[in-house]
Amino acid sequence: MTHDADADARGWKPLPQDPESGGAKVVTIDGPAGSGKSTVSRTLAMRLGWQYVTTGAIYRTLALMLHEAGASFADKGSVERFVAFLSERYRQDSRSGRVYLGEREVTHEIRTPFVSEQASIVAQDELVRRKLLPVQRKVVLDCNGAVVDGRDMGTVVFPDAALKVFLTASPEERARRRADEIRASGREVDAQSLLKEIHERDARDAGREVAPMKAADDAVIIDSSVLAREDVVKKILKLCIDQGLVPLANPGES
Numbered sequence: 001m002t003h004d005a006d007a008d009a010r011g012w013k014p015l016p017q018d019p020e021s022g023g024a025k026v027v028t029i030d031g032p033a034g035s036g037k038s039t040v041s042r043t044l045a046m047r048l049g050w051q052y053v054t055t056g057a058i059y060r061t062l063a064l065m066l067h068e069a070g071a072s073f074a075d076k077g078s079v080e081r082f083v084a085f086l087s088e089r090y091r092q093d094s095r096s097g098r099v100y101l102g103e104r105e106v107t108h109e110i111r112t113p114f115v116s117e118q119a120s121i122v123a124q125d126e127l128v129r130r131k132l133l134p135v136q137r138k139v140v141l142d143c144n145g146a147v148v149d150g151r152d153m154g155t156v157v158f159p160d161a162a163l164k165v166f167l168t169a170s171p172e173e174r175a176r177r178r179a180d181e182i183r184a185s186g187r188e189v190d191a192q193s194l195l196k197e198i199h200e201r202d203a204r205d206a207g208r209e210v211a212p213m214k215a216a217d218d219a220v221i222i223d224s225s226v227l228a229r230e231d232v233v234k235k236i237l238k239l240c241i242d243q244g245l246v247p248l249a250n251p252g253e254s
């Protein structure tokens with residue numbers, strides 16, 4: 001069975017994407033950790049005047065909740081309870097990228113190396129992915145247009161998206177970027193262990209049975225290894241114009 005057929009068989013049907021019918025216009029940006037997809041997606045959303053949704057933050061928040069409760073993702077009751085809670089109280093601020101669970105801000109807590117690893121582990125679970133599917137779609141329902149980033153946006157969550165991009169970069173380049181970020185925040189970096197973590201996370205995200213990270217058949221693949229972020233944004237904006245998603249006057253302006 002193909003992956004999309006597999007998604008249908010599970011009842012993970014796509015939402016209507018036709019703006020005429022009230023569905024949001026969706027651009028999906030999938031790719032591995034460190035490919036630059038969050039910066040690119042947020043910049044793109046700002047220029048389009050659309051919502052920016054980073055679905056990794058939803059997996060991260062669930063991982064944080066499970067960890068704080070001392071529960072495992074294998075505990076189905078906890079997963080169902082926490083996802084129901086997430087569905088009601090989870091909020092992402094499109095402009096700042098801040099993440100809230102009810103009144104509590106969890107922006108920084110969900111970005112620790114520990115939660116990054118836990119999120120990647122939790123995301124392998126079939127029940128977790130199935131339960132989080134409507135949560136991810138719901139965020140987009142409330143807006144006119146959205147740029148969503150993740151691993152399976154184009155293949156499973158929004159298979160009918162107007163435009164799909166798979167943004168990638170070599171593991172070495174991604175490790176280098178991450179090392180620069182860490183150094184910029186005044187901390188020490190072990191470059192070798194960073195590269196090892198990237199390889200491990202890629203293997204887990206791309207190798208899992210359910211909704212593995214991969215480019216959709218109709219995705220445009222962009223390798224950002226040798227491209228500046230701004231050039232990646234411009235490339236995608238051009239694709240948006242070509243797809244008739246934006247009037248020619250708007251794009252390119254910050």
Ligand code: DC
Nearest residue numbers: 055056057059119120123150151152
């Ligand atoms: O994009 P990110 O690094 O914040 O994502 C954190 C983890 O969540 C990542 O290792 C894989 C998982 N994830 C996923 O499986 N599917 C998504 N759509 C988004 C993230």
